Amino acid sequence: MNKARCAVLIGCLFSSLTACAGQQASSATSTTAVNQVVVMGGQQLTLVDDQQRCALRKPDQTLMPLDMPWPCQFTVDRQGKSHVETFGKVPIVIVLHFSTAPQNSPQCHSEYRAIRLINGQLEPSIIARHASCMGGTGDQKNYTGLFTW
Known part of the structure; x- marks a missing residue:
C-alpha cells in the first residue's frame, strides 16, 4: 500500500514540475519576443x-x-x-x-x-x-x- 501511495505522489510531483516548466518556457518565450x-x-x-x-x-x-x-x-x-x-x-x-x-x-x-x-x-x-x-x-x-x- 505504501508503494502505491509513493508512486501516486511521485506521479503528481512530476506532473506539477512539467506544468511549471511549461509555464516558465511560455513566459520566457513571451519575454524574448518583447526583447526582440x-x-x-x-x-x-x-x-x-x-x-x-x-x-x-x-x-x-x-x-x-x-x-x-x-x-x-x-x-x-x-x-x-x-x-x-x-x-x-x-x-x-x-x-x-x-x-x-x-x-x-x-x-x-x-x-x-x-x-x-x-x-x-x-x-x-x-x-x-x-x-x-x-x-x-x-x-x-x-x-x-x-x-x-
Missing part, C-alpha cells in the same frame, strides 16, 4: 532569424544583417522592455547575443552591437565581445563608445 522589438525614432524595429544569423527588420521590411549568431535580443530596462538610450538627440539600442559554454560550465560569453538612428539612417557599430554575459541596460558608454562621433 523596439520603437526607435517612431520606427518599429524587429530582430529576426535570417538563416541562423541575427538581422534587424526595418519598417519597410528590408533586413539589416548584424553579423551575429541567432538568437539575439535588445538590452532591457528594469521593466523588462527593450531599452533605447538617447545621446544628444540620437537614439541608440544595443543588440546582444549570448553563447554559453558546455553544459557543466558556468561560463557565458556575449557579443553586442549598438545601432543608432542618425540623420534618419540606421547605423550599426562595430561588434564588441565580452567574456561574461552583459545584463540590464548597460552603461551609456556601451551605447556611445562603439561609434565615431
Whole structure:
C-alpha cells in the first residue's frame, strides 16, 4: 500500500514540475519576443532569424544583417522592455547575443552591437565581445563608445 501511495505522489510531483516548466518556457518565450522589438525614432524595429544569423527588420521590411549568431535580443530596462538610450538627440539600442559554454560550465560569453538612428539612417557599430554575459541596460558608454562621433 505504501508503494502505491509513493508512486501516486511521485506521479503528481512530476506532473506539477512539467506544468511549471511549461509555464516558465511560455513566459520566457513571451519575454524574448518583447526583447526582440523596439520603437526607435517612431520606427518599429524587429530582430529576426535570417538563416541562423541575427538581422534587424526595418519598417519597410528590408533586413539589416548584424553579423551575429541567432538568437539575439535588445538590452532591457528594469521593466523588462527593450531599452533605447538617447545621446544628444540620437537614439541608440544595443543588440546582444549570448553563447554559453558546455553544459557543466558556468561560463557565458556575449557579443553586442549598438545601432543608432542618425540623420534618419540606421547605423550599426562595430561588434564588441565580452567574456561574461552583459545584463540590464548597460552603461551609456556601451551605447556611445562603439561609434565615431
